[in-house]
Amino acid sequence: MKLDSNVRRLGDMAGRTALVTGASSGIGAATVLRFIEAGARVHAVARRLEALEALDPVAVADGRLVPHALDVSDGAAVQALLDELADSDPLDTLVLAAGQNVNPRRFGDLTFEAFDHLLKVNLSGVFYFLRGALPQLRDTLGDVVIISSVAALWPDHSGAAYQASKAGVIGLARGAGWDEHGAGVRITSILPGVVNTPILDKRPVPPPQELRELFIQPEDVAEASLAAVTIPGRTTVSEITLTATRLQSIGNTQQATPVIPEQLKVG
Template sequence: MSDPNDRAFGRMDGRVALVTGASSGIGEAIVRSFLDAGARVHAVARRGMMVEDSVGLEAIEAGRVVVHALDVGDKEAMLSLGAELERSDPIDTLVCAAGVNVTARRMAELTPESWEQLVDTNLHGVFFSIRATLGQIRERAGDVVVISSVTATWPDHAGGGYGATKSGVLGLARGLSIDEHMNGVRVTSILPGIVNTPILDKRPIPPSDELRAWCLQPEDVATATLVAVTMPARANVAEMTLVATRLQALGKTQLANPELPDALRASAS
């Protein structure tokens, strides 16, 4: 078991993490970042084969990565996984990075089915993940990181359904911290702006490749996550907002596809 008072900044040697949404985007980048930092990672994704393609067979055969092909919105599957880990390989770090959005996202377009899809993954999935592993994390004075969104704090183009779920997980994380900080559990919510991940393809008008190059990249969020979980045990990064420097600012994220500044357009041409 890793001693929370004897952890080196930027290193996760001896630590065991569970990362959801591990097959692509932010979750995939966090898995690779944790591996590079020395952790063993349990990677949860509906498309388990994509995790294997990302991390490589060597890491899996060495036991550095254990792939769990399941849906975070499946309550029984997540609780079963938590019980299995408690018995065989308890974790000290949980990262909830699984998330979805839908293309028809305006309130008049949302259907009961698309609403349930958003809630099942973005909100229920976070709760089930925490509920399944909290005892292990508490015992090890570990970390919980929730990937929320800037849309949790003010409405934007992402849609009311997505915003409601991301606001929900922000509230859940704050409540978890109130309940568990005295036990040494650190809870971090990361609120990214526009990130170049496959979720952008779900937008009614996906951004151009030129624009995506200036967005946050998944590796940026992974770096922020690694910082949060390797801070000295006395310090908790409770919430962190990340935005794309040349495209957004705090409180200025409402445009779905921000215009590139003239200087950036000129340099790209």
């Protein structure tokens, strides 16, 4: 059933059905919880079923949160899930937040296997879900949010392979959006700067907690995603860039811990 997208109310997802990847932690988990709060039924996808079930046990029990254990790099498994949902619970919203990084990540240390793995998860996984869900999204005049990164456009310490995978995501989103806008499918790329998620723990030198308080928080990206999928259908938010107010990126985390203003510690 098609949504009357032009009368959508900003922040209201009542009656909508979403699927979120990378849903067990970080941006994906925050998006699942925010969408449920806004009234959506959410299919949450990640590799760890127990982590998905722990996000909101009440929502799992009453059917507002439906967990699915799945590896996004497994194209056949992705298509099987999407085919099942097309029959049982058609999607009108897709948020593709699954992503990984590797160590070591400096270009001279990258292995062929590590590079191929990152492209499979960070780029091919996005393609599998976006292409596989396309018939549903056309039918429902659906919305897609793809989480890329500022690192796709500006070099930083995330590494060349990660940056390449996220640049590919932007190109995929732009191309798919160009092809599908006439069908009423809206595709948004969100390019966050440094976000306080568990992926930071895999950095060669994880940043200290005092510094992480200055980062973008996962809930901030979730709010941007909510805005993108609930703005009236006559408008497409093609890309959103989010940067930490006090930081653009982080480099040497061995430097002295910054002084955090009191007004930035809350909210």
